[in-house]
Amino acid sequence: MATLEIRDLHVSVEDKEILRGVDLNVRAGETHALMGPNGSGKSTLAYAIAGHPKYDITGGEVLLDGESVLEMTVDERARAGLFLAMQYPVEVPGVSVSNFLRTAVTAVRGEAPKLRDFAKEMRGAMADLQIDPAFAQRNLNEGFSGGEKKRHEILQLEMLKPKVAVLDETDSGLDIDALKVVSEGVNRFREGGETGVLLITHYTRILRYVKPDYVHVFSAGRVVEEGGSELADLLESEGYEKFTKAGASG
Numbered sequence: 001m002a003t004l005e006i007r008d009l010h011v012s013v014e015d016k017e018i019l020r021g022v023d024l025n026v027r028a029g030e031t032h033a034l035m036g037p038n039g040s041g042k043s044t045l046a047y048a049i050a051g052h053p054k055y056d057i058t059g060g061e062v063l064l065d066g067e068s069v070l071e072m073t074v075d076e077r078a079r080a081g082l083f084l085a086m087q088y089p090v091e092v093p094g095v096s097v098s099n100f101l102r103t104a105v106t107a108v109r110g111e112a113p114k115l116r117d118f119a120k121e122m123r124g125a126m127a128d129l130q131i132d133p134a135f136a137q138r139n140l141n142e143g144f145s146g147g148e149k150k151r152h153e154i155l156q157l158e159m160l161k162p163k164v165a166v167l168d169e170t171d172s173g174l175d176i177d178a179l180k181v182v183s184e185g186v187n188r189f190r191e192g193g194e195t196g197v198l199l200i201t202h203y204t205r206i207l208r209y210v211k212p213d214y215v216h217v218f219s220a221g222r223v224v225e226e227g228g229s230e231l232a233d234l235l236e237s238e239g240y241e242k243f244t245k246a247g248a249s250g
């Protein structure tokens with residue numbers, strides 16, 4: 001069973017400490033929502049786990065099934081079963097969605113899928129997400145709308161079948177129909193109960209469709225409150241303010 005363990009993680013960007021001791025465990029079958037105000041360091045956590053070079057790990061550990069993720073290359077992280085959907089995906093001119101997905105699937109599975117099998121699998125996953133088949137030939141992230149970027153993230157999730165997925169602001173910029181399609185995708189991914197999800201979000205609305213088992217409130221670079229899905233309801237009605245104050249004094 002997959003487990004992602006974040007232990008006392010400290011991260012700095014340009015010598016400024018952003019994460020100040022984050023502890024969080026995500027086990028297979030669990031969905032965790034990490035919620036917090038803008039600038040509290042949520043994306044920094046995602047980038048640090050992803051191995052972005054700008055983010056210096058100054059203390060702590062990130063383990064996937066007991067193996068140190070921080071010592072892995074970005075490719076090794078993906079092969080180990082970690083999926084990280086970034087809030088601002090990069091454009092890759094000249095690489096089509098289809099080529100990108102086949103390369104990613106090959107890297108993660110350790111062998112290239114047969115072209116016909118792959119095409120069939122991709123078409124099925126795209127149909128599930130109500131993505132136009134022509135999308136496969138588009139250049140990666142080039143001119144993608146917010147909704148297309150998010151659907152593409154979930155398409156990757158369905159194709160790569162990671163053990164643990166970290167989704168950063170997967171809900172931002174989506175209209176209600178797209179939000180439902182994306183949420184259904186996340187729910188399909190959770191279905192088997194063998195995968196873990198860390199859903200990072202500022203807003204509570206995606207949590208109406210993707211019910212988290214645990215909610216963590218993030219403020220000033222650390223978790224300041226934890227609870228079940230009722231905590232998201234409390235945040236919706238009362239906002240972050242009382243937790244932000246707790247974070248500032250702690």
Ligand code: ADP
Pocket residue numbers: 013014018036037038039040041042043044045054
């Ligand atoms: P959130 O995702 O919760 O809105 P971020 O992790 O994006 O928060 O940002 C947390 C803090 O870290 C902010 O003060 C932000 O300015 C700073 N920060 C994050 N990434 C960078 C970066 N690449 N360069 C400089 N500062 C950064």
Ligand code: MG
Pocket residue numbers: 037038039040041219220221
């Ligand atoms: Mg803050």
Ligand code: MG
Pocket residue numbers: 042043044087169
């Ligand atoms: Mg962010």
